[in-house]
Amino acid sequence: MxxxxxxxxxxxxxxxxxxxxxxxxxxxxxxxxxxxxxxxxxxxxxxxxxxxxxxxxxxxxxxxxxxxxxxxxxxxxxxxxxxxxxxxxxxxxxxxxxxxxxxxxxxxxxxxxxxxxxxxxxxxxxxxxxxxxxPYAPRNVLKNIVALYAERGWKPVVAPEIEFYLVAMNDDPDYPLRPPKGRSGRSILGGQSYSIAGINEFDELIDDIYHFSEKQGLEIDTLIHEEGPAQLEINLRHGDPVALADQVFLFKRTIREAALKHGIYATFMAKPMQRQPGSAMHIHQSVIDEATGKNIFSNADGTPSQEFFHFIGGMQKYVPSSLVMLAPYVNSYRRLTPDMACPVNNAWGYDNRTTAFRVPLSDPQARRVENRLPSSDANPYLALASSLAAGYLGIKKEIEPTEPTAETANEGSIDLPRGLLEAVALLEGEPDFLEVFGKEFIGIYAGVKRGEFETFMQVISPWEREFLLLNV
Incomplete structure (x- = not known):
């Protein structure tokens, strides 16, 4: 008309x-x-x-x-x-x-x-x-840690990076997982790190991930193909810890649903396949002064601040004792091996990916610490709470870090718990954690983890059948 x-x-x-x-x-x-x-x-x-x-x-x-x-x-x-x-x-x-x-x-x-x-x-x-x-609900645990920073006039800022595998559907847990077939009709192999062709093998699935994310208001910064076969990584834009934990929580649902639509599984298991790299959830962290908007990790002249070094000192002291919140299952410790591009130490260094705590190259306002220990199977709320709590305690108690490591840090002894029960004991044995997590949460979390270990011990593995059945 x-x-x-x-x-x-x-x-x-x-x-x-x-x-x-x-x-x-x-x-x-x-x-x-x-x-x-x-x-x-x-x-x-x-x-x-x-x-x-x-x-x-x-x-x-x-x-x-x-x-x-x-x-x-x-x-x-x-x-x-x-x-x-x-x-x-x-x-x-x-x-x-x-x-x-x-x-x-x-x-x-x-x-x-x-x-x-x-x-x-x-x-x-x-x-x-x-x-x-x-106090023991995971979202509240993280909110309580963020509140400790707020009491000092600070606001932590984080940016998670989540790795995951796409695998062929498997309805029998006795059989190993295998990579799915891509658009070429062939199963993708390893050696595809940062490969655009590797991403394009699953371009329709990735389009659905982007589409589903946009509909939910979730912001993906970048997506890459990682080292393992059909292993992808999604990086999220930096922001408020609770908001980013919410995003990871929803992203996991989103990616699984998008994969199912295409007849494959997406898994966030830390170590889904033997002799392949594990999946991490690296966490970049900085702290902002709410009054000025400045990064407290940098002095006015651009040099690293005392808070920056104390944050790292806290990570070195407390993260090994809270590792069970970053690596929460028996399978998580299969990822923490020195020959699979995963740190097994509590060292730190500048742009050194062999250290647990890496400081990426950046300008002073973007100075941050990357925690490379968490695995992608971790509850994002508890992983962020654990990592930020360690840094907070380091600043509060003015803990000095070691000297930065310039060489390969993954040679020699392993400086972390080697299994779930050892990690649970360290969580319970750190008295400073009562201040940040509370007695009730620690008791409940440790009890559940011990229960999971006992359930795992009821299962006889293929390794036991292969090497013990006729030899002992």
């Missing part, structure tokens, strides 16, 4: 909340956001100790009608296999197994792009029936 001559065009103002792909500020905006997208169902999710999404689904009409959401406290006391460990002096079940409440964080509201029906998701915080924050 032709507009009458001289008639003014009428602009319709669209509220910013309706344009946003991620997050709203109020329940009123949430209702409008859901209506605008025709959302039928809401997934109210929260990470458990393993970083697995737990929660409830409900119709969107109930979500906006002040419905109370609750989960049992036992949710945080079961192992990755769903077992419930025996009680010990420090690991106890809540006597009544009473409810914990889910409080939706509306800043995380986004669509679930792989669902066929219009569905949204929101990450929830966990509180008790009195509305108090539950």
């Amino acid at each position: 032709l507009r009458p001559q001289g008639a003014a065009s009428k602009k319709v103002s669209v509220p910013p909340a309706l344009k946003s792909s991620r997050g709203v500020k109020s329940w009123k905006e949430a209702a409008a956001w859901l209506r605008a997208r025709g959302i039928e169902d809401i997934e109210c999710i929260t990470p458990d100790l393993a970083g697995v999404a737990r929660g409830k689904m409900m119709p969107s009409s109930k979500f906006t009608s002040n419905t109370s959401l609750a989960l049992p406290s036992a949710l945080y006391r079961h192992t990755i296999s769903g077992d419930y460990p025996d009680e010990t002096e420090s690991f106890r079940y809540e006597a009544r197994d009473s409810d914990l409440k889910l409080e939706p964080d509306l800043s995380t509201l986004s669509v679930v792009p792989w669902e066929t029906d219009p569905t949204a998701q929101v990450i929830c915080d966990v509180v008790d029936t009195d509305g108090e924050s539950v």
